[in-house]
Amino acid sequence: MSVAVSVRGVSRSHGPARALDGVDLEVEAGQAVALMGPSGAGKSTLLHLVGAMDLPDEGEIHVGGERVDDLGRRGLDRHRRAVGFVFQRFHLLPALSLLDNVLVPVLPRRVGFDRRARARALLAAVGLADREGTLPGELSGGEQQRVAIARALIARPPLLLADEPTGNLDSATGQEIVDLLLSIREEYGMTMLLATHNPEVAAACDRVVRMRDGRVVGDDRVTPAADVLDRIGRLG
Ligand SMILES: Nc1ncnc2c1ncn2[C@@H]1O[C@H](COP(=O)(O)OP(=O)(O)O)[C@@H](O)[C@H]1O
Numbered sequence: 257m258s259v260a261v262s263v264r265g266v267s268r269s270h271g272p273a274r275a276l277d278g279v280d281l282e283v284e285a286g287q288a289v290a291l292m293g294p295s296g297a298g299k300s301t302l303l304h305l306v307g308a309m310d311l312p313d314e315g316e317i318h319v320g321g322e323r324v325d326d327l328g329r330r331g332l333d334r335h336r337r338a339v340g341f342v343f344q345r346f347h348l349l350p351a352l353s354l355l356d357n358v359l360v361p362v363l364p365r366r367v368g369f370d371r372r373a374r375a376r377a378l379l380a381a382v383g384l385a386d387r388e389g390t391l392p393g394e395l396s397g398g399e400q401q402r403v404a405i406a407r408a409l410i411a412r413p414p415l416l417l418a419d420e421p422t423g424n425l426d427s428a429t430g431q432e433i434v435d436l437l438l439s440i441r442e443e444y445g446m447t448m449l450l451a452t453h454n455p456e457v458a459a460a461c462d463r464v465v466r467m468r469d470g471r472v473v474g475d476d477r478v479t480p481a482a483d484v485l486d487r488i489g490r491l492g
């Protein structure tokens with residue numbers, strides 16, 4: 257399950273600061289898009305708007321064909337459940353076990369699946385199968401981010417938003433986390449929007465959108481290395 261994202265003429269100001277200034281962005285269902293650009297470019301603001309955690313001053317945002325910038329309370333709740341969010345600073349709850357941290361998004365509501373079984377399966381999928389009773393403080397940064405990814409996926413969101421998910425990790429661990437996100441994306445067919453400063457992380461995505469001063473200033477499809485090798489092979 258995946259959804260297309262459409263951002264049309266979106267502007268957002270924070271006081272006098274224009275965080276987004278007429279942004280247009282079309283993302284195909286299933287695509288993994290890296291948002292790059294210097295600090296203050298508007299990457300986080302754009303992710304928050306797509307997740308309906310903030311509202312634009314102008315323009316429209318559609319996710320899966322539904323307009324999400326003018327939803328009522330119920331529509332907002334529904335949309336937010338369809339979006340997984342991964343942050344730079346993990347935001348795990350320190351007094352809860354890893355299993356309970358993964359369960360947090362689905363605790364307050366009725367769901368049509370066995371939540372503990374799914375949480376266990378997700379912890380296994382992120383490489384933490386035998387650690388469900390552990391507290392977050394006992395984990396490395398990379399391991400904490402793995403838990404945060406499992407938590408983001410508990411409701412099988414068709415859209416995953418990640419705001420500098422490797423920003424607090426060393427480069428090798430960061431690469432592992434991105435590889436994990438991309439393999440999960442492939443398995444679930446999610447659409448992914450990922451803000452990053454790291455060119456290697458961006459290059460692992462399908463497409464790199466560059467932002468500066470609240471505008472989109474570049475948009476490149478990444479050619480996967482395998483395609484290049486295949487083409488060279490055919491030429492030879
Ligand atoms: N809550 C806020 N209050 C005031 N200004 C903000 C707020 N959030 C973002 N900004 C401003 O909006 C601009 C874009 O910020 P942001 O979206 O966080 O950029 P990025 O994530 O690319 O670093 C910056 O100038 C920032 O200072």
Ligand SMILES: [Mg+2]
Binds near residue numbers: 299300419
């Ligand atoms: Mg940011």
